[in-house]
Amino acid sequence: MQTSGDYRAGFACFVGRPNAGKSTLTNAIIGQKIAITSPKPQTTRHTIRGVLHREDSQLVLVDTPGLHRPRTLLGERLNDLVRATWSEVDVIGLCLPADEEIGRGDRFISGEISELKATLVAVVTKIDLVSKATLAERLLAVHRLGAFADIVPVSAVSGEQVGTLVDVMVGHLPKSPQLYPDGMLTDEPEQVLMAELIREAALDGVRDELPHSIAVLVEEVLTEEGLTKIYADIYVERSSQKAIVIGHQASRLKEVGTRARREIEDLIGGRVYLDLHVRVAKDWQRDPKQxxxxGF
Incomplete structure (x- = not known):
């Protein structure tokens, strides 16, 4: 446990509109998958804390959903979750993708966070997707967007500037003793991470309208003779969606199970038996009880 006078520890989060690269960047910094990713917006639904341990510091990254215009009760609750997280962290990294021009959503979020006590850092993500000339234009536009303590261009995919970003964020953390024990990468319960990995596998390849309708609940986890048995339900809102997730002769569901099982085996470091069922919970995104x- 580190307690020296120069040691820094604190909380940071990446914010931005959906699909700005927040979860991918969180995973790249922590060095292990703790947040699920998808090309579909609004994939993240929970705040997941990842802990980066260094000799001089401990950076606790809180992965949050993307702030968006809510169309359901679920959407409203996710936005509330984002704002609650913003008010509690020491550093906020506003993620702005280099391959898109700054838009109304970016200006809205920049305005929302400008009043907070946290130190604001602009993070220009996905720089591997643009030319140097385009990146220079984006950096200039970001400079005009607001008053940031630092502006850091980064690529989570190639790893370029990831270390620099960590150095910058750690520099803005308060001097503090260590907050989490050595070796702890996340404080998220294992069952929640299992459910998220199943949901990520289910999201892969489904039609554009489906992602927001998918939820996963792990009902039971049993360990017997070195084999972890996981019983989980995938929830959708309509019977037609159930058919899409299951696929012809259950082909898609088998693919989902195979991919999720591999990811969970990597997570827990052991063999997994995964039992999946698809169930319909009509309009669950709008139903407080459901x-x-x-878990929302």
């Missing part, structure tokens, strides 16, 4: 049951 939202509570599904």
């Amino acid at each position: 939202l509570r049951r599904l």
Whole structure:
């Protein structure tokens, strides 16, 4: 446990509109997958804390959902979760993708966070996707967007500038003793991470309208003779969606199970038996009772 006078520890989060690269960047910094990713916006639904341990510091990254215009009760609750997180962290990194021009959503979020006590850092993500000339234009536009303590261009995919970003964020953390024990990468319960990995596998390849309708609940986890048995339900809102997730002769569901099982085996470091069922919970995103049951 580190307690020296120069040691820094604190909380940071990446914010931005959906699909700005927040979860991918969180995973790249922590060095292990703790947040699920998808090309579909609004993939993240929970705040997941990842802990980066260094000799001089401990950076606790809180992965949050993207702030968006809510169309359901679930959307409203996710936005509340984001704002609650913003008010509690020491550093906020506003993620702005280099391959897109700054838009109304970016200006809205920049305005929202400008009043907070946290130190604001602009993070220009996905720089591997643009030319140097385009990146220079984006950096200039970001400079005009607001008053940031630092502006850091970064690529989570190639790893370029990830170390620099960590140095910058750690520099803005308060002097503090260590907050989490050595070796702890996340404080998220294992069952929640399992459910998220199943949901990520289910999201892969489904139609554009489906992602927001998918939720996963792990009902039971049993360990017997070195084999972890996981019984989980994938929830959708309509019977037609159930058919899409299951696929012809259950082909898609088998693919989902195979991919999720591999990811969970990597997570827990052991063999997994995964039993998946698809169930319909009509309009669960708008139903307070069902939202509570599904953990929102």
